[in-house]
């Protein structure tokens with residue numbers, strides 16, 4: 001499921017390949033991904049236009065349109081953004097495609113239809129309307145801001161990390177990795193964390209997300225490039241702790257499946 005690092009990877013695909021090129025053709029293979037927006041409106045707003053900037057907030061990607069407004073992309077559970085040459089075949093499960101006049105296509109692919117492609121007038125208004133909290137890697141979101149955002153919460157740590165209204169960008173998978181590396185039980189109550197644990201949680205949050213971006217999250221080769229000692233490749237049936245080799249414990253926290261090491265995290 002695409003989370004902050006994956007969407008950052010998609011942003012780089014877009015920024016590297018799709019900016020300042022005229023959109024010659026807009027293909028919508030499945031209108032459901034546009035929600036209320038009509039195919040006609042969507043296509044007419046983009047045809048002949050150019051994307052001139054890319055911005056990410058949490059798990060949302062936005063591309064500025066030269067005529068005004070922003071193209072918004074949310075990837076749900078299985079979405080991705082791919083750039084292919086015109087002679088290449090369209091990737092499977094392409095829902096929306098932008099064909100550029102200079103031999104290139106940007107494909108929004110999504111096997112399951114959860115996710116959304118849209119158009120908004122203003123990126124900041126969109127972020128406010130979606131009730132998104134600060135992006136987890138925003139420079140202004142420092143330790144003080146983090147502490148203020150989570151302070152006093154009686155909910156479990158994993159649910160708070162995943163609450164997009166508190167911190168934007170972290171989902172089920174990266175919350176497990178962050179909590180593993182911070183050696184914190186995902187089911188622990190946020191307000192029970194010691195000050196040192198809270199600080200470690202913040203530092204590991206930034207470190208894990210930045211490392212995943214640097215290693216190419218969002219690309220198909222990411223699994224092989226993941227750092228040694230990470231929990232993520234062990235997330236699954238029969239997984240063991242990469243540190244102490246204990247079998248991982250799997251349980252529900254706030255309705256989501258958490259993987260953790262009982263020995264290292266005391267869960």
Ligand SMILES: [Zn+2]
Nearest residue numbers: 241244261264
């Ligand atoms: Zn362990």
